[in-house]
Amino acid sequence: MTLKKTLLASVIGAALAATLPATAAAETLRIGYSADPETLDIHEQLSGGMLRFSHLAFDPLVRWTQDFDFEPRLASDWEQVDATTLRMTLRKGVTFHSGNPFTAEDVAWTIERLKASPDYRTIFEPIADARALDDHTLEITTHAPYPLLLNLATYIFPLDREFYSGSTDNGQDKAEIVKAGNSFASRHLSGTGPFIVTERRQGVRVEFERYADYWDEASEGNVSRIVLTPIAENASRVAALLSGGVDFIDAVPPNDLDRVRQAQDTNLVEIPGTRIIGFQLNEARVEAFRDPRVRQAVAYAINQQGIADRLMRGFATPAAQFSPAGYSGHNPELMPRYDVERAQQLMAEAGYEDGFRIDMIAPNNRYVNDAQIAQAVANMLARINIDVNLRTMPLAQYWPEYDTRSSDAAMIGWHSDTEDSANFFQYLTACIDTDTGAGQYNYGSYCNEALDALVADADAETDLETRNAMLREAEQMLYDDAGYIMLHWQNLAYGARDGIAIDAVVNATDFPYLGDLVIGRD
Amino acid sequence: MIAFLTKRLMHALLVMFVISVIAFAIQGNLGDPIQQMVGQSVPESERAALRDQLGLNDPFHVQYLRFAGNALQGDFGYSYFYREPALEVIARHLPATLELVFGASLLIVLLSVPIGVFSAIKPHALLSRFFMGVSIVGISVPVFLTAIILIQIFSIGISVTLFPGSTAWGAWLNAALSTQGHMPSFGRGYELVHVMGHWDTNLASFDGLKHLVLPSIALASIMLPLFIRLIRAEMMEVLQSEYVKFARAKGIAPRRIHFLHALKNTMLPVITVGGVQIGTMVAYTILTETVFQWPGLGLMFLDAINRADIPLIVAYLMIVGVIFVVTNTLVDLIYGLVNPTVKLTGKPA
Numbered sequence: 032m033t034l035k036k037t038l039l040a041s042v043i044g045a046a047l048a049a050t051l052p053a054t055a056a057a058e059t060l061r062i063g064y065s066a067d068p069e070t071l072d073i074h075e076q077l078s079g080g081m082l083r084f085s086h087l088a089f090d091p092l093v094r095w096t097q098d099f100d101f102e103p104r105l106a107s108d109w110e111q112v113d114a115t116t117l118r119m120t121l122r123k124g125v126t127f128h129s130g131n132p133f134t135a136e137d138v139a140w141t142i143e144r145l146k147a148s149p150d151y152r153t154i155f156e157p158i159a160d161a162r163a164l165d166d167h168t169l170e171i172t173t174h175a176p177y178p179l180l181l182n183l184a185t186y187i188f189p190l191d192r193e194f195y196s197g198s199t200d201n202g203q204d205k206a207e208i209v210k211a212g213n214s215f216a217s218r219h220l221s222g223t224g225p226f227i228v229t230e231r232r233q234g235v236r237v238e239f240e241r242y243a244d245y246w247d248e249a250s251e252g253n254v255s256r257i258v259l260t261p262i263a264e265n266a267s268r269v270a271a272l273l274s275g276g277v278d279f280i281d282a283v284p285p286n287d288l289d290r291v292r293q294a295q296d297t298n299l300v301e302i303p304g305t306r307i308i309g310f311q312l313n314e315a316r317v318e319a320f321r322d323p324r325v326r327q328a329v330a331y332a333i334n335q336q337g338i339a340d341r342l343m344r345g346f347a348t349p350a351a352q353f354s355p356a357g358y359s360g361h362n363p364e365l366m367p368r369y370d371v372e373r374a375q376q377l378m379a380e381a382g383y384e385d386g387f388r389i390d391m392i393a394p395n396n397r398y399v400n401d402a403q404i405a406q407a408v409a410n411m412l413a414r415i416n417i418d419v420n421l422r423t424m425p426l427a428q429y430w431p432e433y434d435t436r437s438s439d440a441a442m443i444g445w446h447s448d449t450e451d452s453a454n455f456f457q458y459l460t461a462c463i464d465t466d467t468g469a470g471q472y473n474y475g476s477y478c479n480e481a482l483d484a485l486v487a488d489a490d491a492e493t494d495l496e497t498r499n500a501m502l503r504e505a506e507q508m509l510y511d512d513a514g515y516i517m518l519h520w521q522n523l524a525y526g527a528r529d530g531i532a533i534d535a536v537v538n539a540t541d542f543p544y545l546g547d548l549v550i551g552r553d
Numbered sequence: 554m555i556a557f558l559t560k561r562l563m564h565a566l567l568v569m570f571v572i573s574v575i576a577f578a579i580q581g582n583l584g585d586p587i588q589q590m591v592g593q594s595v596p597e598s599e600r601a602a603l604r605d606q607l608g609l610n611d612p613f614h615v616q617y618l619r620f621a622g623n624a625l626q627g628d629f630g631y632s633y634f635y636r637e638p639a640l641e642v643i644a645r646h647l648p649a650t651l652e653l654v655f656g657a658s659l660l661i662v663l664l665s666v667p668i669g670v671f672s673a674i675k676p677h678a679l680l681s682r683f684f685m686g687v688s689i690v691g692i693s694v695p696v697f698l699t700a701i702i703l704i705q706i707f708s709i710g711i712s713v714t715l716f717p718g719s720t721a722w723g724a725w726l727n728a729a730l731s732t733q734g735h736m737p738s739f740g741r742g743y744e745l746v747h748v749m750g751h752w753d754t755n756l757a758s759f760d761g762l763k764h765l766v767l768p769s770i771a772l773a774s775i776m777l778p779l780f781i782r783l784i785r786a787e788m789m790e791v792l793q794s795e796y797v798k799f800a801r802a803k804g805i806a807p808r809r810i811h812f813l814h815a816l817k818n819t820m821l822p823v824i825t826v827g828g829v830q831i832g833t834m835v836a837y838t839i840l841t842e843t844v845f846q847w848p849g850l851g852l853m854f855l856d857a858i859n860r861a862d863i864p865l866i867v868a869y870l871m872i873v874g875v876i877f878v879v880t881n882t883l884v885d886l887i888y889g890l891v892n893p894t895v896k897l898t899g900k901p902a
Contacts, residue, residue, distance in 0.1 A: 063739070070636065077592030149599040150592045210603055211590055211633040233635055234856060235848040236740070260740055262846045263856070266701060267739055271846075274708035274738045396859075427584025427861040448594050458594060468596040 057255040058550040060531070063268045063277035067237055067261035071228065072216035073188055074208055077150035077448070082186075083542045087239060087257070088128075089188035089222035092119065092138070093181055095450060097538045099357040101181050105133070105189060105223065106169075114176040114493060115159075119184075121167040125246040127191040129221040135163030140192040142171070148208050153468065154448055155183065176493045182449040191221035225250070225546030226257060236260045245546070252547040272297055272526045278550075279531060281541075283524040285346040285399060291526040300534045303348050304523045304541065305355045306446040307455065308398055310391075310408065310516040311474035317389060317439045320475065324381040326513035331374035332415045333408055335367040339519050342403055347519035352506040353445075353455035355520045357539065359495070360452025360502025365510050367517075374415045386416020389439035393421065394429040398444045399521050405442055408518075433474065441474045444521065450540065452502040456486045460514045477514045558882070565878040572874045573624070576867040577617050584861035586633050607633075620867070629871070630864030634857070639868035643850065648752040649741060650849030653841070654834050655756075656769030661777050669784025670819075673792065674811060676785075685785075688778030696837065700771040700844040707767060710734025737764045739846035768845040775837060776830055783826060787819040794818075821892055828884030832877045 068084035069076050085091070092106040108120040125133035142161040145151045157177040164170055171180065195206045195216060205215040220228055223246065226239035239257040260277065262268040265284040271277045273294055283291050283299065292299040312320040312329065319325045335349035348355070351365040378384055393405035402423040409419035419440075424432065433441055447454035462478035463470035469483075470476075482505060489501035509515060523541050527533040530551045536544045587600050587609070604610055608619065620630060629639045672681035705711060713730040716723035737760075744760040745753035755761035791797060792815055800810045839851035846852065850869065857865040 069634065076590065077595070149603065150595050152599070153594065153596055210606075211636055212631070213636050217636055232848075234853065258743075260846065262739055264843050264846065267704075267844050267846055270701075270704045270709060271739045274704065274710075274734055274736075276708070276738050276740075425584070425859070427589065427859060428582070429584075430588040431585040445593075448592075454594075465597070468598075471594070471596060 058253050059256040059258065060254045060279060060545065060548065060550065061277040062257060062259040063262045063271045063280040064259060065261070065263055065265075065268065065282045067234065067259060070217040071220045071231070072208060072214060073190075074144055074148040074151060075210060075214075075217060077154075079446075079541055082540075085188045086224070086542045086544055087226045087546070088220055088224040088228055089190070090125075090224050092121075092184040092187045092189070094185055094544070095538055095540055099450065099539070101185075105138075106184065109181070111493075112170070115173045117171045117173075117180050118164075119169045119171065121169060122246060123167055125223050126244050127194065127221045127223055128227050128242060129191055129194045131191050131193045131221070133189065133191075133223055134166045135169040136166075137189045137192045138169050138187065139163050141187060141189045144190065144206060144208070145187065149210065151186070154186065158183070176491055178490070178493045178495060178498055179449050179451055179453075182451050185450070186448075189223065191223075194219075194221035225252065234261060247546070250547045251549050252545070253550055254545060254548050257545065269526070272528070275528070279525065279527045279533060281523075281525055281543075283526045285344045288344060288346060288524060291524075296529045298527050298529060298531075298533070300525045300527065300537060301346070302523050302537060302539060303355060304521045305358070305450065305539050306398075306444050306521045307350055307353050307355070308347075308401075308404070308442070308444040308518045308521055309350075310518070311441050311443060311459070311477070312516065313436065313439045313441070313475045315436065315476040317387070319381070319383050319387055320439075322381045322383075323512050324377045325383060326516070328374040328377035328381070328383075328415055329412065329417070330513045330516055331368055331370045331377065332417075333411050333516065333518070334369045335518055336369065338404055338407055342400055342407055343519070343522075346399065346522045346524065348522065349519050350517045351510060352517065353447075353459070353509070353515070354452040354502070354506060355539070358447075358450070358452050359499045360489075360506055362503040362506040362510075365506060371414055378415050384416070386418060388418045388420065390420045390422070391440040391442075392429070392432060392438045393423045393442035394426050395423040397426045397429065398442075401442060404518065436474055436476070443472060443474065445472070452506070453486050453490050456482065456505060456509070460509060461486070475514075479508070479512055479514060482508050482512070482514070557885075561878060561882045565875055568874040568878055569871045572870050573621070573867060574617070576870045577613070577620065580863045580867075583858065583863060583866065586861040586863060589860045589862075590633060629868040632857070632862055632865040634860050634862045634865070639865045642853065642865060643868060643872055645751045646848060646850045646853045648754070649847060650835060650838050650842070650851060652755050652765065653768055653772060653838055653847060653849060654831065656765045657772035657776070657834060658831060660769055660773040661780055664773075665777055665780035665784055666816075669781045670788055670811065670816065672781070673785045673788035676789070684781065688781050691774055691778035694774070696771055696775050696840045697844050699774045700767070700841060703767050703771055704738045704844070706732050706734075707736040708734050708738035736767055738767070740764065741848060768841050768847050771845070772834065772838060772841045776834060779830070780823070780827070784819060784823055787822055788815060791815045791818050817891075821888070824887055824891065825884055828880050828887070832880040835873060835876055 066080045068080055069078065073081055073085045073089060090104045092104060093101045094104050096102045105122050105125065106119040107122045110118050112118050121135055121138065127133060139161045142155065142158060145155045146158065157173050157175070159172045159174045161169060161171045173180065198204050199215050203215055207214050207216070209217065225242055225245050225247070227242050228237060229240045230238040237259040241255045262271055265287070268280050269283060269287045269291065272280045272291065288299060291297050312326055314320045339345065339347040339349045349367045351367045352362055354361040378386070391405065391409060393401055395402035405421055405423060409421045412419050443459070445455055445459055457469060458472045460473060460477050460479070461470040461483050462480060463473050463476060485501055485505050485508065489498050489505065492498040492501060523537070523539070525533055525537055532549045533543065536548050587604055590603065591600060608616060623630065631637070632639045632642050635642045668684050672684050675681055710732045713727050716726045718724050718727055741755055742760045742764040744758045745755060746757035746761065748754050755765045797810060797815055800814055835850065838849055839855055841847065842849050842851035843855055854866070854869050857869065
């Protein structure tokens with residue numbers, strides 16, 4: 032009986048393999064990432080690691096291409112019915128890992144769950160309702176005209192409604208989202224993604240097997256098995272790649288870029304990232320920072336190119352605005368403005384020729400070379416007679432310290448959750464309003480009402496061309512006002528062994544699409 | 554004997570109590586666990602709700618009493634990151650660390666005794682001077698550097714081109730000094746053999762042993778020189794003592810004097826120091842485990858600190874305290890066996 036079954040299975044398997052030339056020889060990919068997924072419940076925590084994981088075990092409705100366009104995934108088509116309604120056509124013939132068919136009900140249910148998740152609730156607030164018109168048509172309505180619905184759709188990874196419904200043996204609701212708790216969803220998973228989780232030991236490794244009934248048969252991806260080991264220590268991660276212990280690593284540190292590039296059988300893939308790194312000047316504590324000339328002087332005094340070239344060894348793109356190239360609001364006219372003489376002149380005009388003393392804080396294990404960058408900035412500010420007393424601290428202590436806003440300047444990096452320009456302004460420079468949550472990370476209490484109004488208008492504008500122009504103008508206003516001291520966008524660097532076509536599946540969002548990864552066909 | 558063990562048990566409880574109070578008192582400085590548990594864009598209201606739900610807003614004594622009450626029932630709280638009871642997490646990571654410490658201890662015992670004895674008997678031999686020189690270097694090089702050098706040489710491999718490759722001797726020297734690498738540089742490997750419960754062992758498969766080699770050497774590298782020097786010094790002192798001189802005068806074979814009479818007495822202080830050091834080694838694994846991504850207690854603890862996973866930190870510190878008390882108790886018991894003049898009583902000496 033068993034023998035027959037096995038035989039039958041192998042015959043079917045052989046027949047399938049013959050009809051699908053794309054699935055070549057079984058390939059195992061051994062990954063060394065700086066972190067492993069915190070949980071199996073993708074709605075429990077909004078973090079880069081979790082989103083990476085989501086792209087393995089789940090599929091989004093749409094996803095970003097390398098050029099920041101939308102690529103249809105589980106949603107094959109969409110149209111704007113009216114200002115507040117978007118109708119999406121969903122892909123047919125998709126099944127979840129559990130075997131359940133994928134329908135519009137699953138998506139509607141997933142959006143409801145996202146709206147109940149503490150981490151995603153705010154982002155999904157604009158969505159009023161999502162309902163299934165039929166099995167493969169979904170209608171999403173928003174409270175008000177909202178131009179970023181497709182951006183949000185990149186975060187919608189449909190869950191298997193049937194799988195997560197009901198309750199466990201001890202009466203727990205299977206759909207419940209429990210922060211840092213032992214919920215059903217944090218231990219069990221059923222998605223539509225290219226990979227099934229076969230084994231998981233937190234902090235040790237996660238193993239994946241390719242999902243045999245994966246819908247995307249056009250994908251050239253031939254990775255049949257993934258073993259993901261978290262290796263937090265930079266030097267160890269690089270050593271693991273160089274010694275052949277793993278095939279693919281993320282976050283190659285700047286000091287090791289050349290080693291990975293020059294090693295015989297490894298390749299370095301470097302792409303510009305979208306995380307802006309910069310400083311906020313605390314206007315609530317230092318009166319001088321309320322004068323735009325002083326803020327401009329600080330911006331002029333910092334040699335961004337020097338930091339990017341020497342400290343970051345080319346691992347950063349100097350920035351003069353929040354939006355990296357490719358973002359809707361990227362204004363190509365804004366250039367870094369390093370000019371010490373101009374800075375000194377501005378300080379003199381503002382009456383601070385003799386300078387002043389400030390305290391500054393920065394993390395030392397959050398961004399690439401963060402403490403060294405802060406030190407360099409402190410030295411540069413000394414040239415315009417701003418005497419900086421710098422304190423750096425580990426991340427776990429940095430954020431509580433940051434929240435107190437009790438220093439005169441602070442470093443912060445920001446990645447826009449929506450991959451859209453407006454997000455930067457809303458969190459980093461909007462006038463603080465504790466009721467709406469605006470300016471949650473506005474350390475400096477910077478406030479420019481004209482700028483806020485412009486961004487708010489842009490966010491209600493559904494004509495994308497007009498909207499982009501408004502955001503470009505917003506970048507110009509912020510630049511003129513020096514409301515945030517820009518340094519650079521931190522690049523992304525991956526290392527891979529020869530024959531692994533990683534460059535085709537990575538993108539600026541830092542979520543490699545490993546389902547499409549091709550190994551060994553040059 | 555029973556009085557002695559009872560007293561030690563009381564010690565253990567006292568140690569756990571003190572550690573838990575201290576760990577609880579410093580938790581405010583370890584950072585905010587909420588920050589690690591939510592996305593950066595999550596609003597303050599959600600954070601406050603979560604903080605409330607975890608009971609982090611309660612005053613210190615309320616939090617401590619709640620913890621102590623649960624701890625007395627064997628519940629040390631729930632790790633924020635692992636989403637499991639803290640004790641469970643520790644139990645899962647313990648075997649990896651114990652095997653690493655075992656591997657390192659084995660290396661230390663097998664190497665330090667012969668080398669220490671040899672350099673005590675023949676202090677002026679070239680080899681003795683060499684060992685002493687190396688041990689000085691060994692003591693002064695920090696363990697993470699040792700680990701990285703080991704990885705470079707034995708995992709990644711180095712190719713030496715210092716000598717002219719065109720000449721036969723140059724090519725030979727280059728080849729002799731170059732290494733191929735290919736030793737595993739991280740983790741415990743995938744061929745672990747399940748023993749029982751949470752214990753999967755590295756010791757029962759070739760691949761597993763291969764993974765254990767470099768981390769064990771790195772961990773042993775700090776203690777090994779210490780032990781060589783300790784054994785050498787003790788042995789030299791014993792060799793000067795009256796009874797050894799007498800044995801020599803009696804005409805007993807030098808080998809018998811060295812290895813039977815002298816070594817026995819040399820080992821007494823070594824056992825004391827060794828026992829304490831094995832406890833310390835559990836702490837030293839933090840560095841070794843980080844570099845080699847060895848999934849044991851050290852790596853777990855460092856991660857817990859980085860994430861401000863307070864329940865896990867507190868439970869870990871208490872367990873380590875117990876490990877110290879237990880190893881010290883065992884040392885005292887063994888000492889009593891080796892040296893019958895030592896009496897184990899519950900009374901202060």
